[in-house]
Amino acid sequence: xxxxxxxxxxxxxxxxxxxxxxxxxxxxxxxxxxxxxxxxxxxxxxxxxxxxxxxxxxxxxxxxxxxxxxxxxxxxxxxxxxxxxxxxxxxxxxxxxxxxxxxxxxxxxxxxxxxxxxxxxxxxxxxxxxxxxxxxxxxxxxxxxxxxxxxxxxxxxxxxxxxxxxxxxxxxxxxxxxxxxxxxxxxxxxxxxxxxxxxxxxxxxxxxxxxxxxxxxxxxxxxxxxxxxxxxxxxxxxxxxxxxxxxxxxxxxxxxxxxxxxxxxxxxxxxxxxxxxxxxxxxxxxxxxxxxxxxxxxxxxxx
Amino acid sequence: xxxxxxxxxxxxxxxxxxxxxxxxxxxxxxxxxxxxxxxxxxxxxxxxxxxxxxxxxxxxxxxxxxxxxxxxxxxxxxxxxxxxxxxxxxxxxxxxxxxxxxxxxxxxxxxxxxxxxxxxxxxxxxxxxxxxxxxxxxxxxxxxxxxxxxxxxxxxxxxxxxxxxxxxxxxxxxxxxxxxxxxxxxxxx
Numbered sequence: 001x002x003x004x005x006x007x008x009x010x011x012x013x014x015x016x017x018x019x020x021x022x023x024x025x026x027x028x029x030x031x032x033x034x035x036x037x038x039x040x041x042x043x044x045x046x047x048x049x050x051x052x053x054x055x056x057x058x059x060x061x062x063x064x065x066x067x068x069x070x071x072x073x074x075x076x077x078x079x080x081x082x083x084x085x086x087x088x089x090x091x092x093x094x095x096x097x098x099x100x101x102x103x104x105x106x107x108x109x110x111x112x113x114x115x116x117x118x119x120x121x122x123x124x125x126x127x128x129x130x131x132x133x134x135x136x137x138x139x140x141x142x143x144x145x146x147x148x149x150x151x152x153x154x155x156x157x158x159x160x161x162x163x164x165x166x167x168x169x170x171x172x173x174x175x176x177x178x179x180x181x182x183x184x185x186x187x188x189x190x191x192x193x194x195x196x197x198x199x200x201x202x203x204x205x206x207x208x209x210x211x212x213x214x215x216x217x218x219x220x221x222x223x224x225x226x227x228x229x230x231x232x233x234x235x236x237x238x239x240x241x242x243x244x245x246x247x248x249x250x251x252x253x254x255x256x257x258x259x260x261x262x263x264x265x266x267x268x269x270x271x272x273x274x275x276x277x278x279x280x281x282x283x284x285x286x287x288x289x290x291x292x293x294x295x296x297x298x299x300x301x302x303x
Numbered sequence: 304x305x306x307x308x309x310x311x312x313x314x315x316x317x318x319x320x321x322x323x324x325x326x327x328x329x330x331x332x333x334x335x336x337x338x339x340x341x342x343x344x345x346x347x348x349x350x351x352x353x354x355x356x357x358x359x360x361x362x363x364x365x366x367x368x369x370x371x372x373x374x375x376x377x378x379x380x381x382x383x384x385x386x387x388x389x390x391x392x393x394x395x396x397x398x399x400x401x402x403x404x405x406x407x408x409x410x411x412x413x414x415x416x417x418x419x420x421x422x423x424x425x426x427x428x429x430x431x432x433x434x435x436x437x438x439x440x441x442x443x444x445x446x447x448x449x450x451x452x453x454x455x456x457x458x459x460x461x462x463x464x465x466x467x468x469x470x471x472x473x474x475x476x477x478x479x480x481x482x483x484x485x486x487x488x489x490x491x492x
Contacts, residue, residue: 045307171304245481246462246465248481248482249464249465249481249484250458250482250485251459251486252481252485252486253387253457253485253487254423254439254441254485254486254487255349255387255487256387257387
């Protein structure tokens, strides 16, 4: 692909690289400790690692779609949405991804799939209802940039050792229960304790680093959307709409919802938990500031 | 009103809910003076009817009671069923306080007969803006939220609703969880 005039942010690329390198270093340390303390055979360890990685990698799209309750649609179901995705995919030089719809009032969108050929772009009905065409284009272009940057692969790779660490923490815990971790000699702390601590530390540090990478990917996707649509101001207004209070007010009818009995079932705590997930996105003000900067570079109007 | 305290065991819970409902009549001055909103002279209690004999009896007792009370207050009562299968006991009266009293009476009587779970909401209609404004009292949340339908279909003026929230928050128990501000499209009032 030809490099576009506004398509790079050198500082961001550098920071992204640095974080990834730190993550790599962390994992190597983790693996070394694992070998020297646990004396795990190299072969079973590698098998476990690759087993998990492959499973996660190849089922990422199905898992994400199922978790979100997304339904893959045909052109006839939503022609305008379909055309929009098709046109933007062409501009991003991507094959046409599958399109899915999540039936919920909350305006949101996501992309998944291990590579551009298996990509799915999902939007919610709330997004289509509340945003106008330009804003929807901005959001879809953002998701397509995730596909183009192969962020699913990056994040799978990044989160994979964190997962392994969590797994080993659990093993070590059971080991302690069944008295499996026999002391090497009577003076040192038991192996399972060392293992537990190392796994914990690995998990915590990698969690922070993964969040950091994820935030960088969001900036990159915002930039990509600005380049693809040539109009960052639409994505800016879309972001504002999505995160404003207004987005919380339902469009549904009270009587309809009470009939479905869904209204009172979801406890507030669950809602708070899901909003925690968004912490891997940068705060709105920073994203808007970054987009405004891009808009100025491109000579676009900024509100 | 004569029937201020006919509740026995449910007195406590009912009186808390009642205080919150009555906050609407207290907010009347702010509504009129600052927001230019006057009651459209109509309100309703929306509930899900049951076919059980006890419920039917309670409902018809209630209607008789309402007839007697409304004759005193000079308000008119009407009963309608909507397409969702909910019953609307509609009260027409030019005085907001009478509307609130009537809504409270219906709610208390049904709750007293053990049917508080059937109560859904009590919308109060106001006029004065471009669109009709409803203040919906939810019996499940014991709080109000604004509902401003705009246009004929399933649209609502969210900006206006949030502005009403900001201006009335201090006087009216407005539902803080915006995801519970559900709509009442094509309300028969």
